[in-house]
Amino acid sequence: MHPVINFLSSHRQPKKRFSLKWVILLFGSGFLLIFFWTLFFGFKTIYFALEGKQAAAKAYDSLAFMQIDLGKEHIKEAAYSFQVATSSFEKLSFFSWIPGLEDLYKNGYDFLLVTQTAIKALQQPLNLMVDLGRFLQDEDNSLQSLFQNLSPSQTIGSLPQEKKQLILKRFSAASGDLQATLAQIDLLLQTSSLHIQKNKTSLFYPLWSSLRTQLVRLRTELVPVALFAQFVPHFAGIENPQNFLLLFLNNQELRPGGGFIGSYGIVTIENGEIKELYTLDSYTLDNLVSHNFSEEPPKPLQEYNATHTWFVRDANWSPDFAISSQEVLRLFYKEQAALQTTHEVLSQPRTFAGVIGLTPTFVSDILSLTGSLEVDGQIFTAENIAEAMEYQVEKAYEEKGIHPLQRKEILGRAVEQVRDKLMALPFSKWKEVGIAIEKALQEKQLILYHENQMFQDRLTQLGLAGRMIPNDFDYLAVVDANLASLKTDPVVERTLTYKVEMKNNKPIATVRMHYNHTGSFDWKTTRYRTYVRFYVPKGSIFIENSSSHLSPVEEWRELGFMVFGTFVSIEPGKSNEVVLSYELPERITQSLLNGTYNLSVFKQIGTNNYPLTLDLDFDKDVRRASPPEEQINWGDDQYVLNTILDQDKSIQIGF
Template sequence: MNRYLRYLILTISAALLLFVVLNFSSAMNLVKVYSISTSAKANLQKSLELLQANNFAEAAVYSGDAADSLALAFGRLEAIEGNFWVKRSNSLLTQVNDLEYMIKTAQVLAKSLSAGAIIGEKVNAVLQDKPGVSFSDLKVEDKTAVLKLIYESVPDLNGIKANLDLTLMDLKKVDNSGFFGPLQKQMTLAKDELQTGAELMSKTITLSQLLPVLAGYPNSSNYLVLLQNSDELRPTGGFLGTLGVMQTKLGDLVNFRTSDAYHLDMPASLDPNFKVASPVPIAKYLSTDRWFLRDSNWSPDWPTSAQKIQWFYDAEAKYNSDPAIKNTPKFDGVVAITPRLVTDLLYIVGPITVGGREYNKDNFTNLLQYEVEMAYRDKGVSEWDRKKVIGDILKELKTRLFALPTDRYLDLMGALNINIEKKNILFYFNDPQAQITARSLNWGGEIKSVTGDYLMLIDANLAAFKTDRVMEKNLSYSIEQKDGGAVAKVVMTYKHTGGFDWKTTRYRSYVRVYVPLGSELIKAEGISDGLVTKGEEDFGRPEAAKTYFGGFVSIEPGKSDTLSFEYRLPQAITTAIDSGTYSLYLQKQPGNNIGSLNTSLRFSNNIKNYSDNFVSVNQSTGGFFSAAEAFEADRFINVSF
């Protein structure tokens, strides 16, 4: 027995010695991979430090060296992968493949850093010796160079985005149960950060395509700017009380003038031949059969309303005696903003003083409404000129924004991104390609084209002053399977917390709910005059077609009321549920301050998994899902059973 054991040990030892000899080159390659990777890691860390110090030239060198080193390491790993013994061991081969994925990930990241550093160096070359300079302080040729660089950097940015996507794909291939198992938490964080980076880069690319267009590069641009008062809510965000015409050229705001919407409506209204039939609800609840610019944002689909607004502007301008209005150049697009955007911008630039009054982020809306509704009389300002102060405020705000040092641009970008998500700013471009880009950025405010379930509730304040500011609103949406189909219910509760004064009165809103095409109304409750409207709209895009139900609500100060619509969803949605899938898109109306959104979905089968963007999910067990949160942005959920 002892002789047998000695023989076995000698045999194993000989086999191990033979394995080491046969795999000596692979072992040396592995040592070399470790050495190269360690050096590359140091170069990447140095590159990041240099980027943070705005030393883009040296950062590009270090990240480029790291990419070259990692390419060598990857070649060594490929040699190991070709080893006779490695190829015949699934376990060893898996570990080598995982190492390859990790090396490839680091290599692609290094290339991305290098490409980003090169773009940064180009910017530095334009802004040499101008650290922290504001855009308005740049010479015309420097502004042109910056816009040209942004305009021409899109292909490079697309390359970085492709690299990030490739990196994420490689990282997802790593077997977390193998050699890298102990690093699973760190790898999950890395994947999340890469995903966020890829999404940010996608937005940067589209922004780089639109920013030069908005800034008047390579050709000058003219935009119609609308201030939508969300305290007097209308379908696209608020009443169109103030209009502005903005001309940009090579990064400069060449001209920006504002006027009261009534300055266009009034002259046109004096001509009996100018007669455009109002939408039925406007005719009925505003008691006017003529339609004018101030009410032209009636469609909840922003592109549809933007086109209609431009039509009214052009049609009414012909009747105007002001040459600046009558001879307005053709618009390149329409931009709509709500007061919330202005307050957020005031937070960045600080208080501004106009007409002896200080406007800041806390008092802007209330003070401005008081100035244009009441105080102008005491100042001897005519009713015709009472809104001139709005133009003065926006001009001063523009001056302060253009004077921001470059190190505040990230704050500005953050504020703009939040306001875009909350639809406090909407864009429409007459150029088809620019409009496609705006839609991809979710700047377009269009009614969404979806194949599954859908809901959008639209309030339209009709002769209720600024009463939306004192309304507490809560929206709930629920579905359940019954009677061989899917039944949905929308409930909107209104609470009037104001009174009768110069700002507020009884609340009067014409409400529409847009739902999947082919939905059938079962019952509607809470409509003040009992008149329910039903119809279909496709907004010029058949794929976006929706059914809508509507009605008028009137609520006295201090009172509450509830409006509800119950309806059967189309058979296509029931069929999808029976086949194991369900999707829902909840679209927010711009400017509508809905305090809570409660979503309740009840299915016959258990939910296997789902993806969503809800902030707060209450329950997702069995066949039931519920969520509750403030309705500040669009929400969606995709479910499988």
């Protein structure tokens, strides 16, 4: 029997060797392809990202020197470079399928996308700067022709009226786009902040941190411009002249609406220029009508200030600037109607478009930019403006033999000098002026009210109207009223502490306002007498007054809040404090059960910045908070924050 021969066996082994070779070749080729693909597009991504970064830096420098067209070209280069970098990085998306690399890829892709979006966000306001055709029918008008003869050393005062009006109209038309750009930047800031929190050990952490720093810088540059663009139509008198009542809020004698109204100004603005400016002693009109005018003042003014008639000078009793402005205007019109003698300024009927309140603190910041003033032999500087002006109108006028009715004319001459110095500032300084104005608005040393309700609502949304708006959350406002204490406020140090803790499953709040009188008796300083009000959520139930003084605590409702008010006096060199406890309303208890707590702390208009301590303990572990505590305090059921009350504060806590 012959063995069976398998003729195919001789062919199988070579086939196996043949297949293995091709498998190795295939995998090797694939690896090389992926390697060179990654190398090429990785290098391309890095190259164009660096090119974009360099172009963006050049754009910023060009715009800083008003080289608008060059800045636009650099922005285009940056936008193109980051677009190429992003599309190149998308070619490496297969890395997102590899375990351990998906987060790295997503981080890189998000970074490029956010950067590209930020560059695009700049193009809209930049196009508005470059192309005047959007604002004007005349195609021959362009930003280049507008600025071709300007230099950083040129002044606003030297500009022809037509160019001033053109600039104002351009800013006015750009308002919506500038706000849209700011909103986009805010979203990008939120995205970058989230990546920074989540990826502190990532390779992209330094890049995200750097990007966020640049976005903050960009936002800081853009905010004053956007604010100016919004204000122009309502405060510049572009189409028609507008009258404003200018309140000089003396925060050396603090009042609920910012400070005692010892003087005010009547200002007419047309096409961005101050056409008329009259500065008047508040007592002028008040005294002229005192014999035939009647208006009952708030009770604390009657009881602690011996005020029998409510005049304009005391009208800002409400801490809500819109309410106090309406009261000022109402009393001003009423006093003007009662005027029986002729006065060159006050006898003229006027309708005011709004009210502008400013404090010596703001004026000091402006003088730090314009330089000192010399009026009637007195040098006024950023450091001495408040005290030196007070001395001139309270003491020096007697030494100079000036009539009491003319003692505040020096203030009017000083205001005119400040106006002239601002108009003489070079363009290179106006960025600093914008920053000073923004700071003053945020810190409530400059405050605005407008009779146009739509614009007033916009001011409120921006937090620039000094409004007190009730909400469904926790709220605290401490409001002082200096009553018969001369100009003592500069030497009174305040410290505010707010504590909330759970007792019998109810949130109990304790607020402590500490006053330290660092002065001594002199011509402008005495014991500090304040009627202090605490505005808290409606529905709060007063528990006790554990203050060192025994003045009774009054309770009432106002502006949608529960209010606790009491009188306190502090001798020079001494300290005193008010300590009140109350139960927060049921809706806040429900919010805590739902895992959230929100608090708004209101800064009184005109106050100097002072320390604020929050100590919040809800017997629940704090999982997230904004602003965050110091890291050493993380991981427990208590939220402790030591900060400065330099503007309204908002706190959100999640459990």
